[in-house]
Amino acid sequence: MSIHPTAIIEDGAQIDPSVEIGAYAHIGPNVVLKEKVKILSHASVTGHTTVGAETEIHPFAVIGAPPQHNGYKGEPTTLIIGERNKIREHVTMHTGTVQGHGETRVGNDCLFMVGAHVAHDCTVDDRVIMANNATLGGHIHIGESVFLGGLCAIHQFCRIGAFAFLGGGGILTTDIIPYGSAFGNHARLEGLNIVGMKRRGMKRETIHAIRSAYRMLFAEEGTLKERLEDATSLFSEVPEAMTIINFMKADADRPLCLPEK
Incomplete structure (x- = not known):
């Protein structure tokens, strides 16, 4: 010693x-x-x-x-x-x-x-x-492998899913989906953390599947419940996509960080 x-x-x-x-x-x-x-x-x-x-x-x-x-x-x-x-x-x-x-x-x-x-x-x-x-x-x-940028502040009870990214100076009051990428005050979802996924060696086809699931989940057509059901049916064999879907289903009382319309 x-x-x-x-x-x-x-x-x-x-x-x-x-x-x-x-x-x-x-x-x-x-x-x-x-x-x-x-x-x-x-x-x-x-x-x-x-x-x-x-x-x-x-x-x-x-x-x-x-x-x-x-x-x-x-x-x-x-x-x-x-x-x-x-x-x-x-x-x-x-x-x-x-x-x-x-x-x-x-x-x-x-x-x-x-x-x-x-x-x-x-x-x-x-x-x-x-x-x-x-x-x-x-x-x-x-969640695991999340990156939180400098000077960001996250409100109590928020959830940030695995492999997500919150940019520097972001003020977060909602939940970020796994693999999501958010910026701003208040933070908005800007897409997926593609850079982080590539750095961690994720396969190209897996990234494409996650992107497809993301587009479906945050499309303007239908209700969120309908989109979740459709995505579950289409991506049930893609564990990474199901991580996002299960995260969104896990706590219906928590507001999600969403893309700007």
């Missing part, structure tokens, strides 16, 4: 022998640091927080602080961070609330650039990238 003599490690913290902790870092009493975690100088990890193996937390990040919620009364809610994440300077991540599901959760292999914020009760899946100062309100679900 490599711990700088100026670091503060409170009694009760569970720290793997392979962990590195830099100068003036602070580790709270209910923190668990797994194998090969690196806590750089001046970072703070507090609360009931577990940090997965090989995750790096950079200077002045504050991880596991209490939620910014007036109903929070000090309950032992948690923050669970997965493996191999890079958490850069001034990032903030808060524990959950009893009004939510009591837990904030971050997956594996994510990158949180300078100043990104993950609020209480959020779920961030694997391989998500949040650029500088991207901000999540409470209770948000971010």
Whole structure:
């Protein structure tokens, strides 16, 4: 274990022998640091927080602080961070609330650039990238491999489907379908995240099928229910297209981010 003599490690913290902790870092009493975690100088990890193996937390990040919620009364809610994440300077991540599901959760292999914020009760899946100062309100679900541009802000309870993209400065109050690409204030759906799909090696025929499903789902003809039924019938053998369809069906009470008419 490599711990700088100026670091503060409170009694009760569970720290793997392979962990590195830099100068003036602070580790709270209910923190668990797994194998090969690196806590750089001046970072703070507090609360009931577990940090997965090989995750790096950079200077002045504050991880596991209490939620910014007036109903929070000090309950032992948690923050669970997965493996191999890079958490850069001034990032903030808060524990959950009893009004939510009591837990904030971050997956594996994510990158949180300078100043990104993950609020209480959020779920961030694997391989998500949040650029500088991207901000999540409470209770948000971010699907795998989503890219959130710098300075974007996402309203509480929003869902962003897997492989979607939200452009820099976007203000989002609705849900983005998987593979969707949205921009603006308030954000509108501008099409599909074709660049992201190609970068991740998706086959050309799969991309064409997703595009066809997208055109059908957001056509002007018929009702949304009818379009969903037609798309389900036509694309039932394309798992990626069905990801979009099932996302749209999953929560009928949530408004969708739509193309501009």
